[in-house]
Structures are given as structure tokens and as C-alpha cells.
Amino acid sequence: MTSARRIVLASRPAGQPGSDNFRTEAFELPEAGEGDVTVKALYLSLDPYMRGRMSDAKSYAAPVPVGGVMEGEAISEVVKSRHNDFSPGDIVRGRTGWSSHAVINGDQLRRVETHGAPITTSLGALGMPGFTAWAGLKFIGQPKAGETVAVAAASGPVGSMVGQLAKLAGARAVGIAGGKEKCAFVKNELGFDAVVDHRSENFESDLKAACPDGIDVYFENVGGRVWDGVLPLLNQFARVPVCGLVAHYNGAGAGDRDRLPATMSTILRQSILVRGFIQIEFAKDHFDEFLAEIGPRVAAGDIHYREDIVEGLEKAPEAFIAMLSGGNFGKLLVKIAE
Amino acid sequence: MTSARRIVLASRPAGQPGSDNFRTEAFELPEAGEGDVTVKALYLSLDPYMRGRMSDAKSYAAPVPVGGVMEGEAISEVVKSRHNDFSPGDIVRGRTGWSSHAVINGDQLRRVETHGAPITTSLGALGMPGFTAWAGLKFIGQPKAGETVAVAAASGPVGSMVGQLAKLAGARAVGIAGGKEKCAFVKNELGFDAVVDHRSENFESDLKAACPDGIDVYFENVGGRVWDGVLPLLNQFARVPVCGLVAHYNGAGAGDRDRLPATMSTILRQSILVRGFIQIEFAKDHFDEFLAEIGPRVAAGDIHYREDIVEGLEKAPEAFIAMLSGGNFGKLLVKIAE
Known part of the structure; x- marks a missing residue:
């Protein structure tokens, strides 16, 4: 034994x-x-x-x-x-x-x-986190060339892949991260077009400035206050894959007022799609396709992690x-x- | 002149x-x-x-x-x-x-x-309200036989059509309406499988009892408190077409706490689709198809209004x-x- x-x-x-x-x-x-x-x-x-x-x-x-x-x-x-x-x-x-x-x-x-x-990498860029990013964009977010894709926790394993895949699709990638070091990594090493520090007192106006054409895809993996900055920027027909709400996991993330009516009104007014998903929904049919498409890019150093x-x-x-x-x-x- | x-x-x-x-x-x-x-x-x-x-x-x-x-x-x-x-x-x-x-x-x-x-009827069952119901179900809700479709304002022009179209698709139709007279109409004249009075003190438990298999499609056209009853009943992969929020139009519909975290957590946990829409998105390409499909049924008295x-x-x-x-x-x- x-x-x-x-x-x-x-x-x-x-x-x-x-x-x-x-x-x-x-x-x-x-x-x-x-x-x-x-x-x-x-x-x-x-x-x-x-x-x-x-x-x-x-x-x-x-x-x-x-x-x-x-x-x-x-x-x-x-x-x-x-x-x-x-x-x-x-x-x-x-x-x-x-x-x-x-x-x-x-x-x-x-x-x-x-x-x-x-x-x-089989636990990160080529594993569940990378596949989560890939599937959420492929089946829900569907970024098109010229659109703006925003993602929070952009230095993390899901967020860093979301931005890089958005770039590969010809979209503009805007990252949201906490602190100077992570923001510098997102901009300089991952090559996002812009990055915003969610710890900034001016987070909402910073995000607006970073998204001059609004947001077409918001990849939601944190929840909490970042949403308040994203919501007014969502364009007509925006897509919001929801794969995580880490800010809520410890019971935080709630505001001091009811934020649901503003969210639902925006969803209606802008004809927005919000879709929760867990990667296992897509893994059985599509994981091999993901690996074949993204594996060589990670191995070649074209995708950073x-x-x-x-x-x-x-x-x-x-x-x-x-x-x-x-x-x-x-x-x-x-x-x-x- | x-x-x-x-x-x-x-x-x-x-x-x-x-x-x-x-x-x-x-x-x-x-x-x-x-x-x-x-x-x-x-x-x-x-x-x-x-x-x-x-x-x-x-x-x-x-x-x-x-x-x-x-x-x-x-x-x-x-x-x-x-x-x-x-x-x-x-x-x-x-x-x-x-x-x-x-x-x-x-x-x-x-x-x-x-x-x-x-x-x-060209302003109701065969007009914008009827088309809103038809398009929201056809392109977003997509009810399947045996599923449960719930709709509020079920005696109204959109809601009454939603339930009847759900029945035609083989789904179970559950209406939500205000007061005995409207509820009786929904059940007896429109032929919904069940109806719940949102004015009841036991609205949430009444709705749960009316949806023993949960809710697969919730057609959202009112917003407000009805959502609190619907949310815990939404099944995995439920679809929520959002075509109206009449409860919010006068600034009402807000709760005394932040209801957004519970909504987003449920969307994530149950892999739910929420999609706002305005019927004009679909009208140009599909209004004639709607009229050809539904017009004869309304004329024949198979669909009530x-x-x-x-x-x-x-x-x-x-x-x-x-x-x-x-x-x-x-x-x-x-x-x-x-």
C-alpha cells in the first residue's frame, strides 16, 4: 500500500x-x-x-x-x-x-x-480555462472583426485567453484587471488593445474611454461591480457569455440598491443576449477541435499565458x-x- | 382642408x-x-x-x-x-x-x-403583439413538446398568444394574470394548462405548484416581482425572451435589496439564455411567414383573443x-x- x-x-x-x-x-x-x-x-x-x-x-x-x-x-x-x-x-x-x-x-x-x-498548459491555456474562453466566444460571444470584446480578470487563465482569441478574430480586446502589474502584463505581454484597472476610482469612466465604440461582447467571469461599468456601454445586440461570478462566491458583489431593473431594461432596450454556461456543455463535442486549433499556437508561443x-x-x-x-x-x- | x-x-x-x-x-x-x-x-x-x-x-x-x-x-x-x-x-x-x-x-x-x-386583429393577434409572441418563441424561446412555458400578463395580447402558440408546440402553458376574471379567461377561454394570480399572497408557491417540472421558457413581458417567483423555477438551459418590462415603465419594479446577484448566479448555474428583443428585429424577414401561419388559425377561431x-x-x-x-x-x- x-x-x-x-x-x-x-x-x-x-x-x-x-x-x-x-x-x-x-x-x-x-x-x-x-x-x-x-x-x-x-x-x-x-x-x-x-x-x-x-x-x-x-x-x-x-x-x-x-x-x-x-x-x-x-x-x-x-x-x-x-x-x-x-x-x-x-x-x-x-x-x-x-x-x-x-x-x-x-x-x-x-x-x-x-x-x-x-x-x-493542459490545466490552463490548453485545459479547462482555455477551453472555457474558446467555447464561450465560439458558441455565445461570436466576436466579429472590428467589434469590441471586454473581459475582466484579464490576466487570469480564462480572461487572458478571451482577449487573445478576440484579437485572432479581428476584434478589439479590452481587459479589466486589478493593479498596475497585472494591467501591464495584459497590455504588454498579452497584447490587448487596452486595459483598465478596476481598482481605479475612475473605473467606470476609464472603461468608457477604453471602449469608444461601446462593447459588443462582455465575457463575464467576475460579476460584482465591474458589471456596473460594463452595462451602460453594451451595444445593440451585444452578447454576454457568463462563465463565472467569482466576486459573488463569497457572498459579496451585491450593491446597496436593486441593480436588476437597470440590467433587465438594458437587456431589453439593446436586444442583448446573456447566456450562462459551464464548459462541460461543449467539451464532449468540441474539446478536440479546440486542442487542434489552439494547441499549436500555444506551443509556438503565439498565444501567451x-x-x-x-x-x-x-x-x-x-x-x-x-x-x-x-x-x-x-x-x-x-x-x-x- | x-x-x-x-x-x-x-x-x-x-x-x-x-x-x-x-x-x-x-x-x-x-x-x-x-x-x-x-x-x-x-x-x-x-x-x-x-x-x-x-x-x-x-x-x-x-x-x-x-x-x-x-x-x-x-x-x-x-x-x-x-x-x-x-x-x-x-x-x-x-x-x-x-x-x-x-x-x-x-x-x-x-x-x-x-x-x-x-x-x-391586425393590431392584436395578427399584428405587432401577436408577432412579438410568435417571433420571441420561434427565435428565442423555442419551446419543445413536453416543456413548460410560463408567461405573465397572460390575458393580454402578447401573453395570450404566447400560451396558445406554446400549446401548439406541444408544451405546457402556464399563465400569470391579475385577478379572478382574467385568470378564468386564461384557463377557460385561452386553454392554458394552468394559471396563477400574481395578486395572491402565495404567488410564489402557487407558481411553483403550477410548474411541477420547473420552467423551460419564461416569456418576460412584465418584469417586477413576478421574476422573483420565476427565477428559482428556471430549469437548466431555460430560455427567457425579454420583450417588455411594463412594471418598470413607471419607475416601479425595484426590490428593497439587490436582486442582480441572485439572477446572475441562476443564469450561470442553470446555463440560462436571456435575450432582449424588439419585434422589428424580425419583422422585415418574417412577418409574412407569421401571417400565413397564424392568420388562418385566428380566422378559423382556433386561436382566441x-x-x-x-x-x-x-x-x-x-x-x-x-x-x-x-x-x-x-x-x-x-x-x-x-
Whole structure:
């Protein structure tokens, strides 16, 4: 038996999670059954949606039970395999959780394919975040040449891809990010046409100045106050893919007045499309198409990304907590083993 | 010269309009130029969107100027024609305003065609309200057999058509209306599967009971508090065509808390589509298709409608004011002449 470590949900948070909501524990890895694969985790992906899994509010996915291992996707190396598709040494991706090792049915694993880019991209630019950006634009946002695409958390793994894909479509990309360092990255390294700091006191007028022709696509992945700046700029027939509301996850994001009537009136007046989505809706039919289209561009360095790699599984809770308040910079990964 | 009467916007209302916002005046009808048609109005349509035209807030259409004739669509008889398509005695439909007579370019008129139904239906079931229902369902709501379609103002000209078209698509139609009389009409005459009174203290639980399988399409034409009952019932992949927010037109419809975060979270969690629209987006390409499909059904009595006809142009302001607070029952028309 292999001795392994995992991080479980110790208790449900009220508002912002704290380190006491998590507990690291040792566990004995079970024997693999027929069709199972035993893996050693290399990199764990930390993502905002995990905050939702910590609560038992109604959601599109079941919550993590108290005492259960925190859910998450990781890149792993196959140690033992009782599944025909995998052999020891294979690098795979799967929802093995916040855990150093796992035994999982091989049907739930996917071989990592990055077209030559580093394997960590399969959790970021070429993984769920990158696919979220690609699918949200392809199936909902549909930016056209000359249009303006705005996205918040623009230095993050979804937002950075949204802007770069918008540019590839011939649209103008306007990023929204927090702080000078992130804004400089969005403008200079990712090549967005403009960037606005949401921490600025003049955020709303700054955004307006950055979008002289209004906004045709607003890729919503934060919610909260950014929306108040975006709403008056939305053009007729604007599209708003909604893939995340990180500002709401801790119960924040509410205003001191009812902001719904203004939102609905604008949706009506401007014939706006708002569409929530979870990437899994499109993944089965379109992930391979995404990988074939975007993989070579990432491998060639035409599409840029940034990673924020924390060392050691036990660091996952504090890194996750910091991410929820914008305290990281780039796709957040936890390196668990070499 | 013909002596004519018209109703103009005397002043802009703050909140609920009053009779002092309108003024009836006599005017001399101008001579018709080349291509013009002189018409005598028979029936004027009164519709909620007109409240928007009384304000100078940003809108999809320019406001009526103070002192200008109130905008609106009417059925008229051609008195004189200097346009090749029309002759005296023709019955036509056009945006001739709240006016007993008008001179208008013939290109802006449309010959009334109702497949044998009364001409007044060209302002209701076979006019803009009916087309709004048809287009909102066909291009946005897309109800499938077995799904549940809910609509508010279900006894009104748009809502009554939404439910009947939903039934034709094999869906379950749930109406929301105000008061016993309207509810009975929706259930018994229009044939909806269920109806809920929004004036009930138990509105939210009544609606839930009427939608045991949730709501797949909510046709939004009122806004306000009804939304709070609808939101928790929306199913995954629900569609919400937004064609009107009459509850907001007088500045009402706001809650005592910020209702936007719950709405956006539900849109995300349930992968919901919300799409504002104005029927003119679809009218040019699809009005004839609508008329060919629905006209014979209305003429044959397979699709039911109700009209609320007020006599005399001078009654238009008070009838319009009452309509905004739900005080009419059926498609509101003003009979101006025989």
C-alpha cells in the first residue's frame, strides 16, 4: 500500500474561506480494481469554481461533503494500470482531487496532449480555462472583426485567453484587471488593445474611454461591480457569455440598491443576449477541435499565458484563499511532485 | 382642408402618467404630396411601449417631443391617394399616431390582411403583439413538446398568444394574470394548462405548484416581482425572451435589496439564455411567414383573443393610463371612426 496525503473539506465556510475549512490527512491508497489506474499527482489546478463546491447551496454540481476530499483536476503520472489505454509513466489528466495519489477508473482519465507545449498548459491555456474562453466566444460571444470584446480578470487563465482569441478574430480586446502589474502584463505581454484597472476610482469612466465604440461582447467571469461599468456601454445586440461570478462566491458583489431593473431594461432596450454556461456543455463535442486549433499556437508561443506555481500540496488551501480575492497572478497550480 | 384632431404629449411624466401629460388639439391636415396617402383613422392601438416614448431616457427609439403627436399604430381607411399601391376605400395599417387623420407616405403603410378575421386583429393577434409572441418563441424561446412555458400578463395580447402558440408546440402553458376574471379567461377561454394570480399572497408557491417540472421558457413581458417567483423555477438551459418590462415603465419594479446577484448566479448555474428583443428585429424577414401561419388559425377561431375597445380618440389617454396599471382586459384599441 502507498501512503498518500490529501486535503479534505473540514467545514463549510461562511463567506470567505479560511484555512480552518481545510484539513490535510494521510490515507492508505486502496488497491486498484479491474479498469482502474493508480496515479501520482504532479500538478493540481486551483480554480474559482471550487468555492462553489464548498457550499451546499443549489448548484450545477453536487457539493463536496464535509470530510470529503476537495475536488479538482490534476496532471498525474501513471504508477500502475489495470486499464488497457494506460501504462506506467503515462502523463494523464483527470479529476483526482486535492490529493498526492489516486486510484481512478481509466475511463475518467485523458492522456495529456499539448502539441509540444509544457504539460502544465493542459490545466490552463490548453485545459479547462482555455477551453472555457474558446467555447464561450465560439458558441455565445461570436466576436466579429472590428467589434469590441471586454473581459475582466484579464490576466487570469480564462480572461487572458478571451482577449487573445478576440484579437485572432479581428476584434478589439479590452481587459479589466486589478493593479498596475497585472494591467501591464495584459497590455504588454498579452497584447490587448487596452486595459483598465478596476481598482481605479475612475473605473467606470476609464472603461468608457477604453471602449469608444461601446462593447459588443462582455465575457463575464467576475460579476460584482465591474458589471456596473460594463452595462451602460453594451451595444445593440451585444452578447454576454457568463462563465463565472467569482466576486459573488463569497457572498459579496451585491450593491446597496436593486441593480436588476437597470440590467433587465438594458437587456431589453439593446436586444442583448446573456447566456450562462459551464464548459462541460461543449467539451464532449468540441474539446478536440479546440486542442487542434489552439494547441499549436500555444506551443509556438503565439498565444501567451502565465502560470503561478505553488510548491507542495499543503500550500493549496492558502493559495486558493488568496486567489479568491485576486491575490495571485496567472493560472494557479500546485506542484505536488516532480 | 380637412379638420382633424390629434393628441399630443403636453409634458413628460414623472412616474405614472396623468391626463395632464396629454393634450387634445385640432389641426389642419396638410395637402398630400407625391407618393402620399391621406387616411382617416378607424382604430388606434394602445400599447405599453408607448410609455417609453413619453420619456427622454435612452431607448431603442427616439422619444416623442413635448408638443408632438403621440406615436402609435392605427388601422385607417384611405381617403385620397397619390401612391400607386393604394386607392380610396383601402384599409391600411401604419404608424399614423394618436390622430383622427393623417397624411403619410404610402411606403410606410401596409394593406390590412387578416385571412378573413376582423380587421382589428391586425393590431392584436395578427399584428405587432401577436408577432412579438410568435417571433420571441420561434427565435428565442423555442419551446419543445413536453416543456413548460410560463408567461405573465397572460390575458393580454402578447401573453395570450404566447400560451396558445406554446400549446401548439406541444408544451405546457402556464399563465400569470391579475385577478379572478382574467385568470378564468386564461384557463377557460385561452386553454392554458394552468394559471396563477400574481395578486395572491402565495404567488410564489402557487407558481411553483403550477410548474411541477420547473420552467423551460419564461416569456418576460412584465418584469417586477413576478421574476422573483420565476427565477428559482428556471430549469437548466431555460430560455427567457425579454420583450417588455411594463412594471418598470413607471419607475416601479425595484426590490428593497439587490436582486442582480441572485439572477446572475441562476443564469450561470442553470446555463440560462436571456435575450432582449424588439419585434422589428424580425419583422422585415418574417412577418409574412407569421401571417400565413397564424392568420388562418385566428380566422378559423382556433386561436382566441380578446379586445378591449374604447370609443373616441379623446378617451385614449385615460385608457392608456389604466392599461399601464393592469386596468384593462384584452388588446386595448380606441375606435376613432366607423
